[in-house]
Amino acid sequence: MLLCADRLTKRFDQTLAVSNVSFGLEPGETLALIGHSGCGKTTTLKMLNRLIEPDEGSLMLGGVNAFDMPGHEWRRRIGFVIQHAGLFPHRTVAENVLVTPRLLDWDEARQQDKLEALLDMVGLPASDYADRYPAELSGGQRQRIGLARALAAEPEIVLMDEPFAALDPLTKTGLLEDIDRLKSKLGFAAVMVTHDFGEALRLADRIAVMDRGEIVQEGTAEDLIRSPANETVSDLLAAPQQMAASISRAFGPG
Numbered sequence: 001m002l003l004c005a006d007r008l009t010k011r012f013d014q015t016l017a018v019s020n021v022s023f024g025l026e027p028g029e030t031l032a033l034i035g036h037s038g039c040g041k042t043t044t045l046k047m048l049n050r051l052i053e054p055d056e057g058s059l060m061l062g063g064v065n066a067f068d069m070p071g072h073e074w075r076r077r078i079g080f081v082i083q084h085a086g087l088f089p090h091r092t093v094a095e096n097v098l099v100t101p102r103l104l105d106w107d108e109a110r111q112q113d114k115l116e117a118l119l120d121m122v123g124l125p126a127s128d129y130a131d132r133y134p135a136e137l138s139g140g141q142r143q144r145i146g147l148a149r150a151l152a153a154e155p156e157i158v159l160m161d162e163p164f165a166a167l168d169p170l171t172k173t174g175l176l177e178d179i180d181r182l183k184s185k186l187g188f189a190a191v192m193v194t195h196d197f198g199e200a201l202r203l204a205d206r207i208a209v210m211d212r213g214e215i216v217q218e219g220t221a222e223d224l225i226r227s228p229a230n231e232t233v234s235d236l237l238a239a240p241q242q243m244a245a246s247i248s249r250a251f252g253p254g
């Protein structure tokens with residue numbers, strides 16, 4: 001097991017944001033966390049990245065306890081694609097992408113090589129994009145830079161918080177394909193957060209459905225479709241099924 005989260009729990013004042021969340025992640029595997037707004041997805045990811053300390057529970061990476069490892073070492077091994085891209089507005093694309101390599105004191109040549117390779121991989125070549133500021137990018141381009149930044153220090157795990165939010169369908173498909181390609185090329189494991197069962201179906205090996213801070217069901221997409229554990233799960237499945245039905249009606253038989 002690469003990553004093991006055991007009974008993670010986090011309260012904010014009166015809110016129990018995350019309650020007893022446990023799961024494992026094998027090398028190269030992708031887990032989707034899916035659920036309604038406010039159910040605790042971002043808080044869970046932030047605990048996985050140690051941006052938020054859990055009140056209870058434990059976290060192991062490759063058999064080592066998270067809190068026995070320095071924070072910078074942890075964050076080198078676990079990249080984070082922040083919700084709404086989360087780029088630093090007053091830093092260029094290059095500075096944003098190279099945040100972690102700089103913290104790790106990589107030499108200039110290695111940083112430059114990494115920057116060029118990553119920007120190529122996400123389809124935004126350094127010659128055109130490295131010196132731009134986030135405000136000079138489209139939403140989809142920002143999401144791609146967020147992805148490049150998360151991959152910069154060659155992490156074993158990438159956490160993605162709604163990487164496709166607010167993207168038009170074509171841009172979203174392009175980014176989905178990029179992530180697929182990067183995953184097979186670089187071999188990282190991933191935990192991705194989404195509201196959308198369709199995205200989870202497309203990218204994840206397993207899906208964990210969250211409701212009010214808890215994981216209410218975890219399994220493959222097939223498991224969830226075959227026997228949804230409760231109404232939250234069936235509601236999440238209903239919207240994409242209706243969408244699929246109207247698409248097949250529109251295209252007609254044959």
Ligand SMILES: Nc1ncnc2c1ncn2[C@@H]1O[C@H](COP(=O)(O)OP(=O)(O)OP(=O)(O)O)[C@@H](O)[C@H]1O
Binds near residue numbers: 012016035037040041
């Ligand atoms: N820093 C904070 N202080 C107080 N309450 C918080 C804080 N961060 C999150 N919460 C609360 O914890 C709960 C879970 O929030 P979280 O951001 O994890 O939800 P989410 O599932 O990511 O939602 P969304 O899909 O809208 O991004 C919510 O009720 C939220 O209001």
Ligand SMILES: [Mg+2]
Binds near residue numbers: 041043
């Ligand atoms: Mg969130």
